[in-house]
Amino acid sequence: MNIVITNTSKKPIYEQIETQLIEQILKGSLTDGEQLPSIRSLARSLGVSVITVKRAYDDLETQGYLYTIGGKGSYVVGQSQERVQEKQRQIVEEQLYHTIAEFKIMGVGKKDVLEIISLLWEEE
Amino acid sequence: MNIVITNTSKKPIYEQIETQLIEQILKGSLTDGEQLPSIRSLARSLGVSVITVKRAYDDLETQGYLYTIGGKGSYVVGQSQERVQEKQRQIVEEQLYHTIAEFKIMGVGKKDVLEIISLLWEEE
Amino acid sequence: MNIVITNTSKKPIYEQIETQLIEQILKGSLTDGEQLPSIRSLARSLGVSVITVKRAYDDLETQGYLYTIGGKGSYVVGQSQERVQEKQRQIVEEQLYHTIAEFKIMGVGKKDVLEIISLLWEEE
């Protein structure tokens, strides 16, 4: 489990934790039933407040990515292959929807955008 | 000049004004030397506080998109065609950079993203 | 008579007119009894409001640099050589006083300042 917190980011810390956990679940590096670090230990290792981690875990539980057993710990909810793909597609579309709308307004062409993506994708 | 404020958006009002003005400048519908509406009249017509509009104008001034003469008004700073293209490309790249990074982490393929963009672009 | 108005400056226009006229009087290019352009003609040639020029002339009259005869025009008040020197010295000291204070606070050395002045002075 690898989570990186950027203090200077404008995004709240709990959101950073959430998205990174989701990404790892969708990618498959966190699998069904796997136990997540306890709230306290993750908080300590990230150097953030316990409350912050708890909020992230709570949100993820609401979204169905994990479940918590009081006094024992939190566990990953396995995602079926179809569900992973569906989720991924949904996230991609959401992220791109507004971006594309703005590009259109500015008069940027579809061709230019596709080209830039190809370029950015190659870079390491 | 056309500006729409969405109260439900999580983006602050002054930012909405900023991005919409920038878009119109880059698109070319606001041209060199053109006088912008006074902060007071724009505030009135948008139904927001004078200070909110002023903050947007101030930011745009430090970003070099307009200049203000006290007691007279605010004027658009003409953007050369090269600068427009450069700016547009810069904005596009910035917006896509992190998005692509996340897609990669999730294991979404480049082909899928290009396909989705093509689809989203066509929709009216 | 040569006066240049910078619209983008933060200094008010009437002040720009004042300082430039004072400078020319102290330099000697405007001499005793010489008639200044009428408020209206100067306003027209500078492209500013009559009120603005009038304010500058009024201020200069209060400061004793010129006198106005209603219905005829405005005339330069001759400055004795001693007065010119005294005035110049006063202006120089005023302008430098605060500047030097700030330099001291920042820990800039006297030697550095003298050196920079020498350099700036040579440049054309």
Place this chain on the structure above:
Amino acid sequence: MNIVITNTSKKPIYEQIETQLIEQILKGSLTDGEQLPSIRSLARSLGVSVITVKRAYDDLETQGYLYTIGGKGSYVVGQSQERVQEKQRQIVEEQLYHTIAEFKIMGVGKKDVLEIISLLWEEE
């Protein structure tokens, strides 16, 4: 941290705060990573509005002198020794540039200016 507000000055309060903070950063009495007083506490101790202090902090942030983490506080951005010197020189030159130009117009000699600076510098 020492900041003095002069109500009689024509310079706006937020600018007074800005320049004094910059001076202290360039002088080195505020160092890398050091936490600045919260906008609220500084506002209280200066007897000005929270917004006035915020405006100063915002400006300094866009100028790269500090960074702010929402909900935590504002911190000084360390300035390398070279950058300090460069900045100082830049400020000195800017402040002297126009002043010298005016001196030239009035026919004041370089020698006189250097002499006056020497005198003013010694005074305590």
Place this chain on the structure above:
DNA sequence: GTGGTCTAGACCACG
């Protein structure tokens, strides 16, 4: 009329 500054007070999100 215009912009520039400042105030006091309010609500929100984050930690």
Place this chain on the structure above:
DNA sequence: GTGGTCTAGACCACT
């Protein structure tokens, strides 16, 4: 507690 945003209303200087 912190900063981020927004409001309504005020006074000033310039044109």
